[in-house]
Amino acid sequence: MSTQPTNKPNDAHDGNGSEYLAFTLGSEEYGIDILKVQEIRGYEAVTRIANAPEFIKGVINLRGIIIPVVDMRIKFNLGTPTYDQFTVVIILNIGGRIMGMVVDSVSDVTTLTPDQIKPAPEMGSAFNSDYLTGLGTVDERMLILIDIDKLMSSSEMGLMDRMAA
Amino acid sequence: MTIDISQFYKVFFDEAEELLAEKERLLLAVDIDSPDPEDLNAIFRTAHSIKGGASTFGLNDMSEVTHVLESLLDRIRKGEMALTSQHVDAFLAAKDILKMQLDGHRNGAEVDQEAVANVRMMLHDLSEGVIVPTHQPTVPSFLHAEQKQQVTEGAHRYKIELPDLAKRDVDALVDELGLLGRVSVVPLEAGRTALIIMTHEGLDDIIAICSFVLDPNDLRIFEAPPLTPEQRAREAAERARIEDEQGYGFFDPADPVDDATTDSSEDELGYGFFQPIEQIRLEVGIVAEVPPPVPAKPEPLEVTEVAAEKKAAKKAAEGGHAQGSESSSIRVSIEKVDQLINLVGELVITQAMIEQRSSGLDPMVHQRLLASVSQLTRNTRDLQEAVMSIRMMPMDFVFSRFPRMVRDLAGKLGKKVDFITNGAATELDKGLIERIVDPLTHLVRNSIDHGIELPAARVAAGKSESGRLFLSAAHQGGNIVIEVADDGGGLNRERILAKAKQNGLPVSDNMSDADVWQLIFAPGFSTAEIVTDVSGRGVGMDVVKRNIQALGGTIDIRSARGFGTTILISLPLTLAILDGMSIRSGEEIYILPLGFVVESLQPARADVKEIHGQGRVVKVRGEYLPLIPLYQMFNIEPRITDPCEGILVILEAEGRKAALFVDELVGQQQVVVKNLEANYRKVAGISGATILGDGGVALILDVGALLRSSRQLSDESVIS
Numbered sequence: 001m002s003t004q005p006t007n008k009p010n011d012a013h014d015g016n017g018s019e020y021l022a023f024t025l026g027s028e029e030y031g032i033d034i035l036k037v038q039e040i041r042g043y044e045a046v047t048r049i050a051n052a053p054e055f056i057k058g059v060i061n062l063r064g065i066i067i068p069v070v071d072m073r074i075k076f077n078l079g080t081p082t083y084d085q086f087t088v089v090i091i092l093n094i095g096g097r098i099m100g101m102v103v104d105s106v107s108d109v110t111t112l113t114p115d116q117i118k119p120a121p122e123m124g125s126a127f128n129s130d131y132l133t134g135l136g137t138v139d140e141r142m143l144i145l146i147d148i149d150k151l152m153s154s155s156e157m158g159l160m161d162r163m164a165a
Numbered sequence: 166m167t168i169d170i171s172q173f174y175k176v177f178f179d180e181a182e183e184l185l186a187e188k189e190r191l192l193l194a195v196d197i198d199s200p201d202p203e204d205l206n207a208i209f210r211t212a213h214s215i216k217g218g219a220s221t222f223g224l225n226d227m228s229e230v231t232h233v234l235e236s237l238l239d240r241i242r243k244g245e246m247a248l249t250s251q252h253v254d255a256f257l258a259a260k261d262i263l264k265m266q267l268d269g270h271r272n273g274a275e276v277d278q279e280a281v282a283n284v285r286m287m288l289h290d291l292s293e294g295v296i297v298p299t300h301q302p303t304v305p306s307f308l309h310a311e312q313k314q315q316v317t318e319g320a321h322r323y324k325i326e327l328p329d330l331a332k333r334d335v336d337a338l339v340d341e342l343g344l345l346g347r348v349s350v351v352p353l354e355a356g357r358t359a360l361i362i363m364t365h366e367g368l369d370d371i372i373a374i375c376s377f378v379l380d381p382n383d384l385r386i387f388e389a390p391p392l393t394p395e396q397r398a399r400e401a402a403e404r405a406r407i408e409d410e411q412g413y414g415f416f417d418p419a420d421p422v423d424d425a426t427t428d429s430s431e432d433e434l435g436y437g438f439f440q441p442i443e444q445i446r447l448e449v450g451i452v453a454e455v456p457p458p459v460p461a462k463p464e465p466l467e468v469t470e471v472a473a474e475k476k477a478a479k480k481a482a483e484g485g486h487a488q489g490s491e492s493s494s495i496r497v498s499i500e501k502v503d504q505l506i507n508l509v510g511e512l513v514i515t516q517a518m519i520e521q522r523s524s525g526l527d528p529m530v531h532q533r534l535l536a537s538v539s540q541l542t543r544n545t546r547d548l549q550e551a552v553m554s555i556r557m558m559p560m561d562f563v564f565s566r567f568p569r570m571v572r573d574l575a576g577k578l579g580k581k582v583d584f585i586t587n588g589a590a591t592e593l594d595k596g597l598i599e600r601i602v603d604p605l606t607h608l609v610r611n612s613i614d615h616g617i618e619l620p621a622a623r624v625a626a627g628k629s630e631s632g633r634l635f636l637s638a639a640h641q642g643g644n645i646v647i648e649v650a651d652d653g654g655g656l657n658r659e660r661i662l663a664k665a666k667q668n669g670l671p672v673s674d675n676m677s678d679a680d681v682w683q684l685i686f687a688p689g690f691s692t693a694e695i696v697t698d699v700s701g702r703g704v705g706m707d708v709v710k711r712n713i714q715a716l717g718g719t720i721d722i723r724s725a726r727g728f729g730t731t732i733l734i735s736l737p738l739t740l741a742i743l744d745g746m747s748i749r750s751g752e753e754i755y756i757l758p759l760g761f762v763v764e765s766l767q768p769a770r771a772d773v774k775e776i777h778g779q780g781r782v783v784k785v786r787g788e789y790l791p792l793i794p795l796y797q798m799f800n801i802e803p804r805i806t807d808p809c810e811g812i813l814v815i816l817e818a819e820g821r822k823a824a825l826f827v828d829e830l831v832g833q834q835q836v837v838v839k840n841l842e843a844n845y846r847k848v849a850g851i852s853g854a855t856i857l858g859d860g861g862v863a864l865i866l867d868v869g870a871l872l873r874s875s876r877q878l879s880d881e882s883v884i885s
Contacts, residue, residue: 045861046862047753047854047861047862047863047864048753049845049848049851049864050798050799050800050801050848050850050851051799051800051848051849051850052848058862059841059845059854059862059864060862061856061860061861061862064511064514064839064856065839065843065844066839066840066841066843066844066845066854066856066862067844067845068844068845097843097844098844099844099845158846159845159846160845160846161842161846161847
């Protein structure tokens with residue numbers, strides 16, 4: 001289990017696998033721990049926040065709570081940001097904080113066993129390798145597995161005040 | 166069948182705390198030279214109520230202290246002794262001791278027994294030095310009482326109410342129970358009998374013995390704290406007499422051990438379950454003063470919160486003898502209220518959505534629907550106001566704790582301070598009230614410590630010997646403004662500047678005073694050096710500022726050398742809902758808290774002036790106000806860049822005025838404030854967010870920050 005991003009007992013299906021939500025950013029395919037995902041929504045009008053970095057699109061109303069929306073495609077210069085009825089927003093719940101993440105598309109939920117996950121090389125993705133937990137192989141596909149927890153709470157994203165809450 | 170009264174402890178604790186605060190307030194206000202009998206009575210009442218409560222709950226240490234206190238107060242009240250400042254000091258000390266004991270019972274905090282003994286000694290001594298009154302013959306002796314308590318240490322005292330039995334059976338029972346402990350017989354109404362037994366045996370044994378003679382279900386058994394034998398004998402006689410008169414029996418009164426040697430009327434006063442009201446009045450020589458907690462005879466006395474709750478609690482503690490309740494208030498946990506407020510907030514949003522969506526309908530066709538919607542609007546608004554008012558508390562809750570602090574601190578520092586409060590009835594959200602206490606305490610302490618000079622210095626400066634400290638609260642639009650003002654020495658500009666330079670803060674000698682004062686809020690602006698004379702302020706002022714800002718408030722200082730310092734705190738009335746004006750700039754909608762809005766206008770071209778390199782100003786009623794273009798502040802794609810085509814909203818905050826330039830006014834509405842930081846972080850210039858009728862999000866402008874940054878704007882820099 002050492003290479004797994006989390007040790008949560010989420011392996012209901014086949015004993016020692018973890019489930020990942022796969023999504024695409026440009027031509028790359030990424031995977032995040034499905035347990036961090038609260039829901040998947042379409043893109044809706046956001047309220048811009050003045051003087052925020054460009055990748056922070058703004059805030060939306062998610063059933064009465066205000067959550068920030070981050071466009072990963074802008075943040076990592078991957079793909080062309082287009083916003084239409086097919087644009088996907090993954091709503092994440094990171095340590096009790098809710099946030100939205102805009103990606104190109106969501107493909108599926110995949111179960112990866114530890115032997116399907118290889119350590120991440122030093123290069124090859126738009127993310128700082130600090131936030132990579134490994135590369136998952138599913139048939140011919142390769143998923144870049146992200147520690148979304150760490151990424152979203154990093155100062156690089158600027159989504160949280162340090163020591164906030 | 167014992168009654169679990171633990172749930173009532175909390176009520177007692179809260180109540181006692183309030184009573185102590187009340188007592189302190191009264192003591193501080195009392196005119197020593199010619200005390201108002203009403204005040205003395207009121208002080209006596211607080212002591213008395215605490216004693217009653219403490220006795221009921223078996224908190225003997227508290228009832229002991231209150232007892233001496235009460236005896237002394239009673240004498241003063243009756244004019245047998247003149248009130249002196251020494252008395253007041255002693256009473257205040259006793260209040261502190263009681264508070265300590267209360268905390269000890271409540272949180273397990275440490276109780277300094279030595280201090281307790283000292284205060285009791287002091288009170289005792291004070292009451293010694295007088296002519297022995299004819300009416301209240303004895304001075305309580307505690308050592309004596311404590312010894313007696315040990316005699317019956319650990320024994321239970323049960324009262325067993327028997328049904329109508331033959332005398333033979335009763336006698337048999339008494340004999341049997343006599344083997345377990347001491348038994349006495351008290352006749353009840355309708356030929357019934359009550360047995361009082363003092364025993365070390367358990368209740369089960371007693372019931373087992375009784376069941377030889379009768380059905381245990383017919384028994385009514387109560388447990389009471391143990392009595393000393395003397396008290397028991399006397400009380401039994403007393404009870405027999407009174408129960409005959411009243412026709413009903415109550416749960417045994419808890420007994421204050423220290424009452425052993427005092428007059429019995431004094432005893433009864435402590436819990437007063439048995440005596441008819443008239444009798445109590447007669448004995449204590451007052452009319453309608455002591456709220457008699459006899460539920461069967463509710464008196465139209467003080468139906469204050471405290472009194473009502475106390476009655477309710479006592480009734481409940483009596484084991485449900487009293488049916489129904491005339492309590493006029495309830496205690497509710499703050500979480501429940503918050504939840505209610507949140508729900509109402511959601512309702513308000515939903516209602517706004519419905520209103521907005523129905524506004525496009527043809528009023529002829531949908532007349533009835535529209536009428537219903539407008540009624541819903543009204544009802545929602547009323548509901549919201551009603552719910553919000555639940556949380557509101559008068560500022561007095563905060564103010565009342567200061568007179569004592571001022572008195573003590575002034576005494577300690579050898580200063581003379583007149584403390585004046587104003588607007589204590591101003592209501593503020595409870596959540597805010599609780600969090601404003603600490604910053605205010607700090608400011609008040611600072612004012613006395615560093616602001617107000619010593620009497621000699623004041624006289625030398627041509628001022629009155631005693632300094633004046635004002636504490637006031639007032640509504641100002643959607644805000645409450647709390648002011649801490651003194652007429653002391655004022656801040657020392659040079660000293661602050663020097664200190665700031667030393668700390669490496671960016672300062673210049675031609676900064677405005679207001680900016681200089683703000684320096685004392687800088688973190689680490691320790692006063693170690695500047696406290697050396699009257700001007701020094703700043704111990705933890707950064708913390709004060711941070712706390713105030715965390716509440717969505719602002720803090721401002723005005724000071725004039727030699728004339729004193731005023732600190733203004735401006736807080737939102739509540740953190741949850743505000744009246745807002747929605748404005749548009751470019752394609753974006755923002756909410757301006759209405760409280761900051763003075764007026765809106767479209768300027769004439771001649772009134773807008775460019776100041777080279779300093780941005781623009783607009784002349785409004787003879788005043789030149791800085792013009793803040795919102796689109797520039799927030800990097801909004803502008804539609805209108807000419808102020809004469811848009812709208813200027815004149816804003817006022819923290820004593821500053823400015824004109825905010827926006828494209829248009831959209832409307833006015835009440836908005837539910839949502840926290841941005843819950844899921845995101847603090848955004849400069851934004852105090853929160855809200856949800857509009859269409860479900861979209863609008864950001865609420867932080868007017869204070871906008872105005873503060875209006876100067877920076879002239880340097881073409883954005884707010885930070």
